[in-house]
């Protein structure tokens with residue numbers, strides 16, 4: 733059996749080296765030195781501001797929890 737498969741995209745938090753806009757909403761400005769979420773997209777990366785990143789992570793967590801709940805429900809195990 734191999735390692736458990738990761739369902740999470742390759743993502744890291746880094747600091748912007750220069751000022752640029754958020755790739756989810758170009759009205760969001762990421763200043764030099766600001767933290768940002770860096771997401772691998774093919775051979776390059778996309779960068780999102782912390783407000784967008786926080787929402788994406790919330791949504792992802794909710795989605796994963798729902799999936800886990802559905803799996804447990806199907807298996808007849810009580811939810812915790």
Ligand SMILES: [Zn+2]
Nearest residue numbers: 754760781784
């Ligand atoms: Zn943003």
